[in-house]
Amino acid sequence: MGEPHSRIEEESPAQLPLLVTTQTQEEEEKDYHLDRILHRLDVFLCFFGFHQSSVLGFLLSWAVFLLFGVSVPVVILKLLSCSNCEKYQIYNFELDIIVSQSCLTAVSLGCISHNLRKYGIRKFLFVDRFHGHMLSFRKEYIEMIEGFFRLLVYWMLPCFLLKIAHEVIRIIYVYHHSWWQSVGMFLAMILSWAYLTTISLSACLLFNLVCNLQVIHLDNYGKLLERDSDVSVFIEEHLRLRHHLSKISHRFRIFLLLACLIVTASQVVTLFWVTGSSGIINFINGGDFAVASIVQVVGIVLCLNAAAKISSRVQGIVSVACRWHALVTCNSTDASESGFSNSAGNLEAMNSAGSLRINYSESDLESVDYFAPPMNTRPVSYLSTYHKRQSFVTYLQSNPGGITIFGWVIDRALINTIFFLEFSLVLFVLGKTLVLTTK
Structure with a gap:
């Protein structure tokens, strides 16, 4: 009976280095996967002009935006005129859409590039070793960053297909130019729209990603109550979380405020055009309104949902x-x-x-x-x-905390207030445009 036990005691010290080596290899593999997904995200943001760390990068990014996102669609609308354009009011409709998309893209590009230039990708997402407890949540970080790309594809793909269908139908029924002019106009409009939409939607998804990464820590905070009895540990961890939420609010408050104002103004102008127009509104002249509205509203909803989720978690911590x-x-x-x-x-x-x-x-x-x-x-x-x-x-x-905009906590109560303000604005516009006369 004593011989097997002595054999185990002799073999167990030799097995310990193997276990340590295996755990070290697993840790290094997780580090490699996180570094790779972060590099992938960094390259994606650099490709669309969010990286402006140098003067050359700053000038190149804004030059591409002004040329490819603003000048190209406006020039195409000016040059490729047609006999049916005035009938369908295409030029006026398209010009308003381009203005709203360009303003939202400029705000997204300016705010996100400023934060990336100042903090870098790791500190921007709070996944560095000093601020994000990277060693404890690497798997969750990787899943959340991969979810950024999935959400971008899920929302871009149906809008992209709808935009293609709209441009094809309009070329067939409205523009009667040569085939090479039609193809050139089609490609230029599609690529310009994809460029503007990707930047604006990526900015909203980045804010959503930053909030979801903090949700991981907020969900883990309650588990401290079963692992530790030292109240000072709870307070110290809560102070760290509040500090991160304060930083996120400070970095994104201008972006959230301007994005909400631009989207609201765009929707009001769209409603004025649709209800105040004397002509027929169909898919040919109103299809771009639908596509642009879907993208803008989806972006704002993603931002508000992420911010409200953070506030809900913080309130849940108080309850627990x-x-x-x-x-x-x-x-x-x-x-x-x-x-x-x-x-x-x-x-x-x-x-x-x-x-x-x-x-x-x-x-x-x-x-x-x-x-x-x-x-x-x-x-x-x-x-x-x-x-x-x-x-x-x-x-x-x-000290409940949460994501704030100049002191206003973004929670369900604030979202309900925003909804009723927007609804009142819609009713006001409808009252000014849809007027029944007795004459």
Whole structure:
């Protein structure tokens, strides 16, 4: 009986270096995958002009934008005139769409390139080793960055197909030029639209990505309640998360504000044109309105959804901390009165009190919504630990945090306010354009 045990004891020290080597190789492989996906994202942003770290890059990026995103579609609309263009009011409609798309793209390009030039891709996404706890969440980081590209393809592809169908139909029924002129106009309009749309939608998805990366840390924050009993650890981690959210709000507040204003103005002008036009609105002259509106509204919805998700997680942390404080207080009192320490009886009392859960809405069901009850309750120094927990809960209630725009927290209440303001604006425009006369 003693021989097998001695053999195991002799072999186990030799196996330890193999285990350490295997774990090191796995860590290096994860680092390689994260570096590769970050490099892929960096190259993508550089290709579309978001990298403006040098004077040459700055001039080249804005020169391409002015030439390819503004001048080309305007020149095409001027030169390739037709006899049916005035009938369909194509020029006026197209010019308004180009102006709105160019303004939104300029805001996206300017705000994102400024942040990338100042912080770099890793600090911009908070995935560097000092700010993002990269070693603990590398797998989640990779999934979120890959999701950036998937979302971009999912939203670009149907709009791209709709844009192609619109341009083909318009060339067939409106423009009657030679085939090479029609093909050239078609390619120029499609490529210009794809360039502008990719930049504006990528900026919104980058904000969505930054928020989703912070959601990983917010979901993990509640697990500290079952791993640690030191209140100072909770406060220190919460301060770090609030600092990151404050940085995100500061970096994106101008972008979010200007993007909302541009999209709102664009939709109001579109509504004025559609309801105030005396001609017939069909797919030929109104198709671009539909495509541009889909892209702009989707971008704003992605931004607001990501910001509201952050605020919901922060409010959920306050709820979990309050319940954690109540459970620990009740069971600590019971344990101190009955003379028992942190034993199986205390554990049963904790489990009978219920689990710590965050009740998210249906849109948040993909998140981790379960936190196990704390296992480290001790009746020693009960009053002292109680006051520490109480001060921690009071701190959380007084500092909810979240993504803000000049002090306004982006949560469901603010989104409801924005919705009703937009709805009131729509009704106002309809009241000014759709007028029934008795004459």
